[in-house]
Amino acid sequence: MTAPVLKVDTLCKSFGGVHAIRDLSFEVREAEILGLIGPNGSGKSTTVNSLAGIFAITSGKIVLGDVQIDALPEYARVAQGLARTFQTASTFGEFTVREQIMLGSNVTRTSHPLSSVFGIGRNPVEDSALEKRVAHILDITGLKEVEQKRVGTISSAQQRFLMIATALASGPKVLLLDEPAAGLVSHERKTLSDLIKSIRALGVSVLVIEHHMALIMDVSDRIVVLNFGQKIAEGTPEEIRNNPVVIDAYLGEAA
Ligand SMILES: Nc1ncnc2c1ncn2[C@@H]1O[C@H](COP(=O)(O)OP(=O)(O)OP(=O)(O)O)[C@@H](O)[C@H]1O
Known part of the structure; x- marks a missing residue:
């Protein structure tokens, strides 16, 4: 198992009374592709925006390499090695x-x-x-x-x-991809899968949020599943695909 490069420790993010993320802990390892999945409203975008510095977190800790980054502004996190893409193309x-x-x-x-x-x-x-x-x-x-x-x-x-x-x-040390397959057709998704794997081959770790299950199952080394802002499962694509809790909360409707 390779060393963690990004550590998320008991992260909480609330919007007023809405607990979008509760006690979320996971790590992204060196040159690993980690998938983050879950139903609509489960907290995936809030997680990415908290990691990238768009949202100030309510509590918890985010560590990139040896540096705690959760109090840094967005540009300083990029300088530390955390880059991201957005759901809609901004060019x-x-x-x-x-x-x-x-x-x-x-x-x-x-x-x-x-x-x-x-x-x-x-x-x-x-x-x-x-x-x-x-x-x-x-x-x-x-x-x-x-x-x-x-x-x-x-x-x-x-x-x-x-x-x-x-x-x-x-x-970057870690690249956050927020729904990279949105709007892509089948052969473009294949190109995207190959690209994500090429990025891992460069030694860059990738955290990818995606609703397209075939893509996430194909590219991910491990997957974290969210539901109602909490982690309900973590494991290899095979383990996640066969996890009854995940099937019940998400895959039953998404597959
Ligand atoms: N800026 C905000 N203000 C208030 N509530 C928010 C805000 N952003 C997200 N939420 C709430 O936080 C919860 C998690 O939302 P989030 O967008 O992170 O989920 P998601 O898993 O990314 O959903 P989707 O798959 O639909 O994009 C939801 O209940 C949502 O309504």
Whole structure:
């Protein structure tokens, strides 16, 4: 078993009287794909938004590597190595695909924030490492052929892959994918599965929230199941598929 890279310890998040997450503990291990599933309203998005720093948590602890990050602002968590994507694609229409990916790298650079796009105040050592990283990201996300196209002109599936590519450019230890298969058709979901596995092969851990059960069962090393804001099961895809509590709460309706 590999070491944990992200530790979530007795996390609670309430919105007024609504306990969206209660005493949630789990860990994401090095180069592991962890699936997070559960019925609508079970707390998946609240978990991701709490990890990413969109929501201030009510109590508990979030540790990335050796650093407790739950009090850090969103951008500082990215700098520590926690990147995320959103349920809807957020891209900058006027940039090229390559430029947008370069912008995603800025959090890890010491040179001017716009140097990656406009060439201001460049650092040659960083530039060369970044060029290699971006070339690899373009390859594994299948975006190489559209790298010079404006983001607003590529397909919606390519925009979803671009969101993942931009998050990867920050050089994360852990990547949070929030419903990455939404809006994708069958062959695009297959490409997505392959991409998620390629990300693991880079040594990056992935936490993926997804309603598409075939995809989550295919990519996940382990799965955590939520219901009413609490963890009701944790295990391999095989264990989860055969868990009567999970079948009763979720898989019976989702499968
Ligand atoms: N900003 C908010 N203000 C108040 N209540 C919220 C807020 N966000 C989420 N909730 C509540 O927290 C609970 C968990 O919601 P959450 O969106 O995290 O679930 P989910 O598992 O992601 O659902 P879905 O699969 O439908 O996206 C729900 O009861 C929801 O109504």
